[in-house]
Amino acid sequence: MYSQYNIVNFVAGNVGVQMGGWFRKEIKDLDSLQGLKMRIGGIGGMVLSKLGAVPQQIPPSDIYSSLEKGTIDAAEWIGPYDDEKLGLNKVAPFYYSPGWFEGSASLTTMVNKDAWEALPANFKAAFETACNEQTMLSLAKYDALNPGALRKLVADGAKLRYFPKDVMKAAYDKSQELWKELSDSNADFAKIYPSWKTFQEQEASWFRVAESALDNFTFSELGKRS
Structure with missing residues (x-):
């Protein structure tokens, strides 16, 4: 997809799964989203719009x-480690999980294709290695720092909540609806979506058998001791 813009793209960072955002009021059900003004952009904002919320583009x-003044009712940022720095718990106490609209945020580095092709092979290998290393390091960083930051936020008054099941189900359904709309209207999206969807389904079948099965059991046992 990037080649049409004369670009070579590399993944060079990832913050992992994000949180669902900070809310001034509790989200009790799907009706709680009606008219809710939330700082969120991109596809997540498009899905929320389908659910009755009003996405806001705010730096x-x-x-x-904006939260303090009531200009917006909610905002998503990243996760505990970064959110703590902004002190959002002081103006929007309800901290929701999961970040269904951004299960993983990949950061990328775009390189001019002509410049890339002019590099010697060893330079290319070094660059790709650095990008891969940065991706691993950033994931490890957030996995290591988020737990402590979350504990601090809760100790400082943040009220940790999970989105109600009807909100999660509606968000999933509207997401699938949006994928179809984008696939029908955007040629680039249409090229990517079928293979992406197939891969997602294949990975889900494996994760149910292995990763999720082990994680769910382990977390359940650890929860009994805390």
């Missing part, structure tokens, strides 16, 4: 003041 520097 990170204005999130705190």
Whole structure:
């Protein structure tokens, strides 16, 4: 897809699964989203719009003041480690999980294709290795720092909540609806979506057997001791 813009793209970072955002009021059911003004962009905002919310485009520097003044009712940022720095729990106490609209945020580095092809092979290998290393390091960083930050936020008054089942189900259904709409209207999306969807389904079947089965059991046992 990037080649049409004369670009070579590399994944060079990832923050892992994100949180669902900070809310001034509790989300009790799907009706709680009606008219809710939330700082969120991209596809997540498009899905929320289908659920009755009103997406708002606000720069990170204005999130705190917008919540404090009531200009917006909710905002998503990243996760505990980054959210703690903004002090959002002081102006929107309800901290929701999971971040269904951004299960993983990949950061990418785009390189001019002509410049890339002019590099010697060893330079290319070094660059690709650095990108891969940064991806692994950033994931490890967030996995290591988020737990402590979450504990601090809760100790400081944040009220940890999970989105109600009807919200999660509606968000999933509207997401699938949106994928279809984008696939029908966008040629680039239509090229990517079928293979992406197939891969997602194949991975889900494996994760149910292995990763999720082990994680769910282990977390259940650990929860009994805490």
